[in-house]
Amino acid sequence: MKLLIKNGRIIDPISNTDEVKDLMIEDDKIVAVKKNIEEKVDKIIDAKNCWVVPGLIDIHVHLREPGFEDKETISSGSQSAAKGGFTTICCMPNTNPVIDNKDVVKYIQEKANKEALVNILPIGAITKGQEGRELAAIEEMMEAGICGISEDGKAVMKATLMEEALEVASKLKLPVFSHCEDHDLSNDGVMNEGDRCRELGLKGISPDAEEIIAARDIFLAQKLDVKLHLCHISTQGTVEILRQSKKRDKRITAEVCPHHFTLTEEAVTPNNTNTKMNPPLRTYKDIEAIKEALRDGTIDIIATDHAPHHEREKNLSYVEAPFGIVGLETAVPLVITELVDKGILTPIQMIEKMSTKPAALLGLDKGELKIGKIADVTIINPYEVYDIDINKFASKGKNSPFHGKTVKGKVNYTIVAGKLIVENGELLVDKQ
Ligand SMILES: NC(=O)N[C@@H](CC(=O)O)C(=O)O
């Protein structure tokens, strides 16, 4: 099977390429990247005016299976990922049962092999049942194939236990994804601590809650040979801590989610629980700091923190509704609209943060368009303008604050190991 992608703008951060060329795939591999390939093939994709990029990798996704299949499943989440241009996603362990032993890891891998359209890499929990009392079976999960450990959904509050986890991760060479939140400080807050929460009479979550645990984990990690990654950072203070720490320790990485550079606390209204997520939407000054950090490389990765919830739960009051919004199908247009179009990131930098750096953090041989590599490829039309429509999401979760937003940038094709999964923006589903 030969597939030829003609006349696209090949964007490859590793070779620093941003140039119109053709790309040929044979079976599951990239076999040529050059100008004017004239060869008899099985299928030609016309990529004129489009970007041809290494398949996007989202290191922060909640797939909800096992346990919360009414919110999302491995199958529906993988369809959502494919539509969003992601060829590999990492799934967080806050499922039921929690991913804290090899059996749950294997369950997810087996289901993913049968049902998923994209590569799925489970992340194991740090503590048993995510209860914060004793370490999970990290070594056996590593042997089963987890790509990292995280307590996401919450932080490990006990510093000595977090230290122990970092030591184990260092020994096993597993990255640690830290959800930075001091739960004593965030307490029962539901939005950013600031003018807007006082105006609305809602309880706030201060930036301190994030910054204190970010600083703690950086201090704990820098004594060890370990990859510490800060999840969904949202405040100017965390950006500053990170920028300073990176001068001493090059292994620390951090991600930001599209909603944290697109919306502020001003978007919060008590009847729109799709503005409720953790960490919460912050302020204009935080967005400015995040954008600067994206531009200067302090923030390495853009991840979605795709957190689907059922309408029934999101219809509860602002206080009772769960935290989280979906993100897989809005990431590319938000990044193009808010960052690339506004000159904050070049297309190469965007792809570096959505494919190359995630691959490097996970130690994957991906994130590059090069002869001989597995053909995970995404084709994006960066000029298409349209309104985001939750009803078109493949995700079961419709909890997005971006419904109706006019954006630029559309994922047209997603190719996983040489196989066309999305064509003209639509899924070609042959697995369910
Ligand atoms: N981000 C969220 O608001 N929610 C996430 C948990 C998390 O990422 O911490 C979820 O699992 O729903």
Ligand SMILES: [Zn+2]
């Ligand atoms: Zn989290």
Ligand SMILES: [Zn+2]
């Ligand atoms: Zn999360």
